[in-house]
Amino acid sequence: NAGVTQTPKFQVLKTGQSMTLQCAQDMxxxxxxxxxxxxxxxxxxxxxxxxxGTTDKGEVxxxxxxxxxxxxxxxxxxxxxxxxxxxxxxxxxxxxxxxDTQYFGPGTRLTVL
Amino acid sequence: RKEVEQDPGPFNVPEGATVAFNCTYSNSASxxxxxxxxDCRKEPKLLMSVYSSGNEDGRFTAQLNRASQYISLLxxxxxxxxxxxxxxxxxxxxxxxxxxGAGTKLIIKP
Numbered sequence: 001n002a003g004v005t006q007t008p009k010f011q012v013l014k015t016g017q018s019m020t021l022q023c024a025q026d027m028x029x030x031x032x033x034x035x036x037x038x039x040x041x042x043x044x045x046x047x048x049x050x051x052x053g054t055t056d057k058g059e060v061x062x063x064x065x066x067x068x069x070x071x072x073x074x075x076x077x078x079x080x081x082x083x084x085x086x087x088x089x090x091x092x093x094x095x096x097x098x099x100d101t102q103y104f105g106p107g108t109r110l111t112v113l
Numbered sequence: 114r115k116e117v118e119q120d121p122g123p124f125n126v127p128e129g130a131t132v133a134f135n136c137t138y139s140n141s142a143s144x145x146x147x148x149x150x151x152d153c154r155k156e157p158k159l160l161m162s163v164y165s166s167g168n169e170d171g172r173f174t175a176q177l178n179r180a181s182q183y184i185s186l187l188x189x190x191x192x193x194x195x196x197x198x199x200x201x202x203x204x205x206x207x208x209x210x211x212x213x214g215a216g217t218k219l220i221i222k223p
Contacts, residue, residue, distance in 0.1 A: 040215055043211075045210055090156055097146075104157050
């Protein structure tokens with residue numbers, strides 16, 4: 001039972017390149033989230049998906065797009081990477097909203113040069 | 114003022130001591146409160162949910178003070194393995210958005 005998996009674990013991009021971060025869960029939870037974590041700042045929500053078929057913007061959505069492919073998978077795309085997007089990206093899941101525990105994936109460390 | 118604030122620390126505490134830290138929040142309508150633990154270069158993991166009546170789990174006690182808008186975490190008989198960063202999270206008016214503090218770093222020394 002892997003819980004929440006993320007790929008890749010590390011990535012280095014050049015400014016302007018694109019990439020997709022993948023997240024998959026085997027806990028059958030309804031809600032999925034993408035966060036970024038920067039030094040000295042709290043986790044910031046980029047996008048979330050309350051349930052399969054829906055996605056919504058979080059606090060910092062600019063420069064990102066998401067796809068909820070099915071109940072298990074939620075991907076985050078950077079269309080044209082910028083150095084300001086250098087961060088650690090976490091995918092998280094919960095059964096239903098903020099009253100429930102969020103379970104996190106191991107994270108993706110992204111550097112944009 | 115940030116929506117959720119924590120003292121970044123670090124708190125340097127000898128093994129066996131008791132340590133407490135707070136997390137203040139600005140939205141008086143918040144209903145869900147959590148403490149998460151994050152080890153270095155790892156993902157956050159739930160430590161405790163915080164209930165209105167307060168709750169205890171072994172050496173850990175969490176409390177909510179609605180009047181002053183903060184939650185607290187008390188760790189008794191601290192262990193070396195308690196060294197980590199402790200994040201607080203508070204919900205917003207949206208059912209799907211938590212606001213996170215930047216974390217308090219705790220270092221337990223032998």
